[in-house]
Amino acid sequence: EPVTDLSGKCVIVTAGPTREPMDPVRFLTNRSSGKMGYALAEAARDAGAEVVLISGPVSLETPYGVRRVDVGTADEMLDAVLRDLPRADVVIKAAAVADYRPAQVADYKIKKSGEEMVVRLERTPDIAEEVGRRKQSHQLLVGFAAETDHVETYAQDKLKRKNMDLIVANDVTQPGAGFEGDTNIVTVYDRDGEVLRLPKLSKREVARRLIGLIGERLHAR
Numbered sequence: 353e354p355v356t357d358l359s360g361k362c363v364i365v366t367a368g369p370t371r372e373p374m375d376p377v378r379f380l381t382n383r384s385s386g387k388m389g390y391a392l393a394e395a396a397r398d399a400g401a402e403v404v405l406i407s408g409p410v411s412l413e414t415p416y417g418v419r420r421v422d423v424g425t426a427d428e429m430l431d432a433v434l435r436d437l438p439r440a441d442v443v444i445k446a447a448a449v450a451d452y453r454p455a456q457v458a459d460y461k462i463k464k465s466g467e468e469m470v471v472r473l474e475r476t477p478d479i480a481e482e483v484g485r486r487k488q489s490h491q492l493l494v495g496f497a498a499e500t501d502h503v504e505t506y507a508q509d510k511l512k513r514k515n516m517d518l519i520v521a522n523d524v525t526q527p528g529a530g531f532e533g534d535t536n537i538v539t540v541y542d543r544d545g546e547v548l549r550l551p552k553l554s555k556r557e558v559a560r561r562l563i564g565l566i567g568e569r570l571h572a573r
């Protein structure tokens with residue numbers, strides 16, 4: 353049974369890794385599976401929302417009834433988010449956006465030589481921060497933070513810096529939390545502190561509870 357009613361609401365979810373090319377055959381990426389984001393898209397759909405799922409490259413089926421927009425790089429993900437942002441009531445940033453990308457992208461495959469090679473990296477745009485800057489008063493921005501230590505401090509720093517309303521933190525050193533697996537262990541914070549602490553649950557159940565909390569916050573406005 354649905355945890356909240358999001359009918360008439362538009363929810364944007366970003367999910368998966370981004371892929372930052374170095375040449376036509378190589379790229380930098382990370383271990384994100386997209387499972388948490390896809391579970392959130394399904395839970396938001398089950399609550400009756402119109403869902404736009406902006407997805408990096410993952411091997412997951414598109415959830416039924418969800419509009420999926422496929423992107424590769426952080427730049428493409430930013431463009432896709434900004435395109436639908438004006439219509440959104442909620443933006444959930446579950447994607448593991450690459451923080452750095454190769455500063456130069458070669459037009460042809462880079463040839464190997466006997467020498468060592470240096471690849472210079474530059475920062476990618478911070479999508480959550482950009483959304484935080486443009487956010488309208490009725491819009492709710494929810495971020496994720498994968499931390500290994502000082503979880504609450506770092507998560508709340510991020511929340512404030514990016515002007516988020518909620519941040520979902522997981523301690524990725526704990527077994528059963530974070531990337532790739534089917535379970536997660538999360539704690540949610542707002543500006544005032546801890547608002548929800550969940551035990552180890554399936555990502556599907558974590559998603560249901562998070563959507564429940566998001567619905568509560570949205571309706572309290």
Ligand code: C5P
Nearest residue numbers: 445446447449477478479480495496497
């Ligand atoms: O990478 P970081 O730990 O700062 O990520 C925290 C939040 O910011 C996550 O919700 C992530 O999706 C988002 N983020 C982003 N664009 C980036 C880096 C992170 O939207 N370039």
